[in-house]
Amino acid sequence: MDEFSRFRTHFPVLDQYTYLNTAAWGLLHDGLMEWRHEHDLDYLIGGSRMKIGALSILEDTRNHLGTFFNCPPERISLVPNFSLGMNLLLEGLAVDSRILTLEGDYPSLTWPFLSRGFAVDEISVGEGLEQRISESLSEAPVTVLAVSLVQWVNGVLITPEFLKKIKQRFPQVLIIADATQYAGAFHLDFEDSGIDVLGASGYKWMLGGNGNGFMLFSETAGPRIRVVSTGFNSVNADLSKKDRISFSRRFEPGHLDTLNFGSLNYALGILEDLGMTAIDEYNCALSEKVRAALGDLGMLPSFVSDRERHSMIFNIPEPGGRYAHLKAHDIICSARGGGIRFGFHCYNTENDLDKLIEVLKTGP
Incomplete structure (x- = not known):
């Protein structure tokens, strides 16, 4: 075998x-089921002592994601799902930004731009797609190219290699990518991808179950986006850090669930064992x-x-x-x-x- x-x-x-x-949904690995059972059994008998001790799971997950995708942990945000992360992100994007997306792309990627009144142009998914993306970027001023690496309906693939070429040719364009239908199915080196913001939920190809996701940021993404969300978790309960919150931690204003992110952490190990x-x-x-x-x-x-x-x-x-x-x-x-x-x-x-x-x- x-x-x-x-x-x-x-x-x-x-x-x-x-x-x-x-x-639609990745499957539950029997090993992960056992881990989740033990986690909640520990909570049952340990209460807050267990929960406080388990907070290290969150940093373990962040570090694990950094290794898995080749992204410094300090440029990684843990979010309950891609949709929430995307909406927090766009609260900090300049209102005069011009957006280029794909027709029929995943609603949680495209609707947040539309609901905030951004100027959005769409390209149909079909023959010569990459060439038409390049031409559109050449012909009109574009601030943001927002695409799913895999189109959720028909599976058309936009490779990181293509986006890297786009970034080299149009360095001023902020590239935002939804990797929910890509991450876990294919290898991804974020630092070598040309992508500025990559987000994903972990319940599909990552096999991490619901309630966990992540956002990865390039070194130059933060200065271009002014995210104002904040909360107790953003400072790790240290009130003295109220005015010194990092860009990535502004996506984590509230408490995060150690069961859900521990599940993602476990699933990363499953995938790494296979390679x-x-x-x-x-x-x-x-x-x-x-x-x-x-x-x-x-x-x-x-x-x-x-x-x-x-x-x-x-x-x-x-x-x-x-x-x-x-x-x-x-x-x-x-x-x-x-x-x-x-x-x-x-x-x-x-x-x-x-x-x-x-x-x-x-x-x-």
Whole structure:
């Protein structure tokens, strides 16, 4: 049994279903379940003594994220989820900023700009996407490029390598990236990415469960954004530091849950045990096999089939009855964007793909 086959045995749901829904929720590792049980049992019998002692989990998580993504811990914020972090961030962005986003990108990335009245231009996701992004940045003044590394509906991948080239060509553009559908599925070196602000929730490909997320900041991001949120947790309960709050800690005004962030910390260890390089290679290979198989059935648009790289998310048409047919055969997926969305991860195998193709061939 290889290491990925062994990894799969830690997720009991895979014995019952063909789980292709990581794009909605990542699975719970049995080791993490045991850790969470022990954490809350300690709380049950220890009360505040346990909680105060467990606060070190938060700094352990911050440091672990720094190692995992290659980002100095002092430039990392722990947030309950990406959506809250994004809204706090934009409270500090100059109101005259001009924003470039992608049409149909994740609402928690795009709506906060719109609700605050920022000038927003959108680019459709399709043929020649990267070239059209570059042209748009050349043709009009843009303050912020805000994109998800993986588009949540169709899985189109915007690589960090591309964003690094954009940063080199347009250094004045602040690049904000949502990595919720990317982090944990592929290797990511933040310091080498060209991204200024990267945020993610930890409950999908990171396998950390709900209630945890993070924001990573480049060295030059802080001076360009004036975040005013503050609170007792921002100063680690030291009242003398009221006027000396760092940029990253302004995203942490209130108490953070050691259960949730400890879960993220544990999940980072799970992924590190497998190795992110190995996970990246496994997922890239599986992604190509899925893309080829669905493409052979004529179920993928050409701009997905023809791109150099794709993510772990795929969306096929729903002619009517197909989603119900998949559910009836114990394939767990999601209805998204008028189609059917699948999300593969490193606990999935070619057998899962074979099952999917077999069921698709026998249904609507």
